[in-house]
Amino acid sequence: MSFPWANHYQPKHPFMQWLDSRLPLPRLVYNSVGAGYPVPRNINYWWNFGVLSGLALLIQIVTGIVLAMHFGANTLVAFDSVEHIMRDVNYGWLLRYAHANGASFFFIVVYIHIFRGLYYGSYKAPRELVWMLGVVILLLMMATGFMGYVLPWGQMSFWGATVITNLFSAIPVVGDKIVTLLLGGFAVDNATLNRFFSLHYLLPFVIAGVVILKIWSLHIPGSNNPTGIDVKGPADTLPFHPYFTTKDLFGAGVYLILFSVFVFFLPNYLGHPDNYIPANPISTPAHIVPEWYFWPFYAILRAFTVDFILPAKLWGVLAMFAAILLLFFLPWLDGSNVKSNRFKPVSKQLFWVLMLDLFILGLCGGKPAEEPWVRISQIASMYYFAHFLIILPIVSRIERPLPLPNSIAEAVLGKSEPAPATAAAQPAE
Structure with a gap:
C-alpha cells in the first residue's frame, strides 16, 4: 500500500546522497523501520512479538555459529563435545544455555505472535500471503528445532529421533525410502547425526530469508491493527520511528530480562533430564x-x-x-x-x-x-x-x-476530539 502522506527519504549530507544514489540501503531502512513507514496509531504491545521473534532468531543464529565451532558431529564424540563446550570453552556454558533456552523462547514468542494474528484477524485479505509465509516459518522452525534436539546425542535425543523418523514409514510405498533418506541408513547413527547437524546449521538462514520476504509482503498492505479497520488517512497513522521503535525496545528489554532469568537461574527447566545421559541404543527410556x-x-x-x-x-x-x-x-x-x-x-x-x-x-x-x-x-x-x-x-x-468505528483515529481519540495529523519527521541526514 502506498502512503502519500509518508515522510520520504531526503539525505542532506553529501556522503549520504552519494551512497543513496548507488546503494539505497539507508532509504530501504528508513522506509521499512524508520519514520518513512506509517503504522496504525492504535497498535498495542501484542504487536511487539513480531520484533521479538526476529530478536530470538538473531540470538539463535549468533550462538549457533559459535557453538558449531566446538561441536563434534560424530556419534563417538558428540555428547562429550557438548560437555567440552560446557566445561572448557570460555563462556561455553552461557552459549549453550542461551541457545537451548533460546529455542524455547523463540517458540513462545512465535506462538503468541500467531495467537495475536488469530484473534485480530491478521490472516484476512489483503494479508493472506503474510500469514502463509508465517506458517512456512513455523514449519521451518519445527524442522530446525527437532534436528537441534538430536545433536546433544543424549538418551532423549537418540530415541526422539528414532521415534519421529520412523513415523514416515507409515506412508504407503515411499515411507521406508523416506526413512532411509532421512537417516542416511537403516538406523539412527552417525550419518543421521551428520545430516541433522548440516540441516540444523543451514535452516536458520533459510528462516531469515523467509522473514525478509514476510516483512516485504507486510509493507505492501501495511500492518493490521486491533480494530481491523483499514487506514484511511494520515490521522490514522504515526511514523514507526520513534513511536513504535521505543515500544519495541521496551518489549525487547522485558524479553531479555525473562530470558536471562532462565539462562542464569533455570537453565535446565525447559529441557529433559534424560538428555544428560549418553545415547544408548539398547536402553529405551521409560517415557519418550x-x-x-x-x-x-x-x-x-x-x-x-x-x-x-x-x-x-x-x-x-x-x-x-x-x-x-x-x-x-x-x-x-x-x-x-x-x-x-x-x-x-x-x-x-x-x-x-x-x-x-x-x-x-x-x-x-x-x-x-x-x-x-x-x-x-x-x-x-x-x-x-x-x-x-x-x-x-x-x-x-x-x-x-x-x-465498527468509522476510523482508527475515532477509535483511539473518540468522536469529540479532533484527530491530529501525523507528526512529520525530520529529513534524514
Missing part, C-alpha cells in the same frame, strides 16, 4: 517425549489408536501435519467481513475455547501414552479440527458483528 513446544502436535499424533481403512499410525502422521497445514487455508475458512474478534462476541469466546483446547493438547502430549491422557487427547484433537473445519466457517458467516 519431544521438546515441550511440540507437545500439542505430539498429542494429535498419538490420538489415533484404532486402524480404520488406513493404519492408525498413518492417520496420526496425517493428522499431525494437517493440524499445521490447515492454517494455510484459514483466510478462506473464515468467511467474516470483520477482521478483529473485538467486534465478534461469539468468535471471541470460541478463540478462548481454542486456546484452552491447545493447552489441553500440550498437557496430554507431555504425559505417557496411557489413560486418561489418550482419551482426553482424542477429544481435544476432534475439537481442534472441528473448530477450523466446521465451527469457524459456520459461525463466521452467520454471526452479526458489533458496529
